[in-house]
Amino acid sequence: MRQKENIYTIPNLLSLYRLLIFPYILYLVYSRQEHLFAVFLCISLVTDILDGLIARMFNLRTQLGARLDSIADLGTYILAVYGIIVFKWQDIESVLSLAYIFFFVFILGYAISLLKFGKLQSLHLYSAKVAGYLQGIFFFTLFSSGYHSWIFYIAIVWGILALTEEIIILLMLKELASDVKGLYWVLKNRK
Numbered sequence: 001m002r003q004k005e006n007i008y009t010i011p012n013l014l015s016l017y018r019l020l021i022f023p024y025i026l027y028l029v030y031s032r033q034e035h036l037f038a039v040f041l042c043i044s045l046v047t048d049i050l051d052g053l054i055a056r057m058f059n060l061r062t063q064l065g066a067r068l069d070s071i072a073d074l075g076t077y078i079l080a081v082y083g084i085i086v087f088k089w090q091d092i093e094s095v096l097s098l099a100y101i102f103f104f105v106f107i108l109g110y111a112i113s114l115l116k117f118g119k120l121q122s123l124h125l126y127s128a129k130v131a132g133y134l135q136g137i138f139f140f141t142l143f144s145s146g147y148h149s150w151i152f153y154i155a156i157v158w159g160i161l162a163l164t165e166e167i168i169i170l171l172m173l174k175e176l177a178s179d180v181k182g183l184y185w186v187l188k189n190r191k
Helices: 010-030 034-057 063-087 089-117 126-144 149-172 183-190
Strands: none
Touching: 010 034, 010 063, 034 063, 034 126, 063 089, 063 126, 089 149, 126 149, 149 183
């Protein structure tokens, strides 16, 4: 008999918070309230770090939590990009070609997951976690102290590499898995 997961955990609540706050942050962008948008976006970024950290430290990982986290990550990402387009377009306009490459690879990974497995992936690769932290630092500094090109380049290049690893893993997997860690572990488990 399979043991039922306890879904009532702090990490799941933090991910749920990010999902529930999404419409409000979207409204803040739409109503051009940049300061409040930046505050709530940063809170979402911090809760993203905390949910994974707490889940790993206290062994509170659940399948529901992995899905909630992935959907909340996607929502937070959409909000951040929309906020950049609305509030900081002039700052990033000169580096759009690299941003387009990033978004193409980003969308390609989700398309592969949907086409191959019929659902969104939640691989939770270490490289993607680092990319998320770097991009979070970029978003935070962009809205708190302005555009710094070196932070942008580090975040975007690392992000492209992490997304490429994700695509390679998605193409290799026979069935969708969660908490895969990285290509090294996938190859190691294939032997």
